[in-house]
Amino acid sequence: MAFNHNSHHGRPIPQPSGPIDFNAMLARSAQPQEDASAQLSTSIPTTGYEGVYAAAPSSFHEPSVLGPSSSKAPPAVLPNELPPQAFLTSAMLLEFVDKKVHVVLRDDKTFVGVLRSYDQYANMLLTETVERLFVKNPDQVMVDGSQAWLIADSYQGVVTVRGENVAVAGVVDLDQEDDIRHCTRAPEEHVRQLLAEQKARKKAETTKKIRAFRSAGLEPDLGMDG
Amino acid sequence: MLFFSFFKTLVDHEITVELKNEICIRGTLKSVDQFLNMKLDNAGVVEDVRWPHLVSTKDLFIRGSVVRYVHLPSSAVDTQLLEDATRREAEAAKNKAK
Numbered sequence: 078m079a080f081n082h083n084s085h086h087g088r089p090i091p092q093p094s095g096p097i098d099f100n101a102m103l104a105r106s107a108q109p110q111e112d113a114s115a116q117l118s119t120s121i122p123t124t125g126y127e128g129v130y131a132a133a134p135s136s137f138h139e140p141s142v143l144g145p146s147s148s149k150a151p152p153a154v155l156p157n158e159l160p161p162q163a164f165l166t167s168a169m170l171l172e173f174v175d176k177k178v179h180v181v182l183r184d185d186k187t188f189v190g191v192l193r194s195y196d197q198y199a200n201m202l203l204t205e206t207v208e209r210l211f212v213k214n215p216d217q218v219m220v221d222g223s224q225a226w227l228i229a230d231s232y233q234g235v236v237t238v239r240g241e242n243v244a245v246a247g248v249v250d251l252d253q254e255d256d257i258r259h260c261t262r263a264p265e266e267h268v269r270q271l272l273a274e275q276k277a278r279k280k281a282e283t284t285k286k287i288r289a290f291r292s293a294g295l296e297p298d299l300g301m302d303g
Numbered sequence: 304m305l306f307f308s309f310f311k312t313l314v315d316h317e318i319t320v321e322l323k324n325e326i327c328i329r330g331t332l333k334s335v336d337q338f339l340n341m342k343l344d345n346a347g348v349v350e351d352v353r354w355p356h357l358v359s360t361k362d363l364f365i366r367g368s369v370v371r372y373v374h375l376p377s378s379a380v381d382t383q384l385l386e387d388a389t390r391r392e393a394e395a396a397k398n399k400a401k
Binding site: 164165166168169170172173179181183185187199209211226228240241243244245246247248250259260 | 307311322323324326328334335336337338340342346355356357361362363364365366368369
C-alpha cells in the first residue's frame with residue numbers, strides 16, 4: 078500500500094488516516110456476493126442511477142487493467158454493489174477456463190477446444206482443439222426451403238488465437254453437444270473442396286460488389302472483413 | 304465510459320446483439336467491460352438455421368469490436384437520464400479541451 082508517500086508531514090505518528098481509508102474502500106469493494114444478488118433482484122435500479130451515469134473522473138485507471146488481483150479500486154459506485162472487478166475482461170473469461178469452448182472468429186472459422194489461458198485482449202490458448210468446418214449442403218434442401226449444413230472436424234491440437242479475430246466464445250453444452258441441429262457429418266476432404274468452391278464464388282461476388290460501390294462513388298462496405 | 308456505465312445498468316436484462324457478420328444473438332446480459340465486450344447467459348442465435356456454429360452453447364462472451372447493434376427493451380432505458388448524462392459528458396469534454 079504505497080499510497081501515503083506524500084503525507085509525511087514530519088509528524089512522529091507513523092499511521093496517517095490515508096491507509097485506513099484505503100482499506101475501507103477495499104473492504105467495500107470486496108463485499109460478499111450475497112449483497113450483490115439481493116440488489117440484482119430489483120428489476121430497474123432507481124437509486125444510485127445518477128452515480129453510474131456520471132462522467133468518470135479519469136480514464137487513467139483503464140488502459141493497463143491487470144485483472145481481478147489488481148489493487149487499483151475504480152472510483153464509481155455501481156448500483157448493484159458488485160465488486161468493480163466483476164466488470165473486467167479477465168473476470169468474464171475466467172469462468173470459461175478449463176471448459177470446452179466454441180470460438181467463432183471474424184471470418185467464421187470455428188474452433189472447439191478447451192480454453193486454458195487468455196488475456197485482456199481476448200487472445201486465447203486452446204488445447205485439444207478441433208477446427209469445425211461448416212459448408213452449406215448443395216444437395217439437401219429442407220422442407221422449409223432452408224439448406225442443411227455439412228460439417229467436418231479437423232484436429233489441430235494446441236492453438237492460439239489472436240484476440241482481434243475473436244467474434245464470439247461460448248461454453249459448449251455437453252448434453253446438447255452431439256446432435257448439432259441442421260448439420261450432417263461428412264468427410265473432411267469433401268467439405269474442404271466445397272468450401273474452396275464457395276470461397277471462389279464469394280470472391281467473385283465481392284469483386285463485383287466493390288466495383289459497383291466504387292463506380293457509384295461510395296466506399297465499399299464489406300462488413301466484418303473490411 | 305458513458306456507454307460502459309449505461310450497459311452496467313442493463314445487467315440482467317434480455318438483449319439481442321447483432322454482430323457485424325449479421326449473426327443475431329439473444330441472451331441475458333451478465334457482464335460488460337470497458338471495451339464493451341459482453342457476457343450473455345442463456346444465449347441463442349436468432350436464426351440458427353443460417354448459423355449452426357453456435358447451436359450448442361449457453362453462455363457466450365462477445366468481443367466488443369464485432370458488435371454492430373444492441374437491441375434493448377425500451378422499458379429498461381430512461382432516456383431523460385441518458386440525455387442528461389450525455390450533456391454532462393459533452394460539457395466535461397468541452398472544458399477539458401479549453
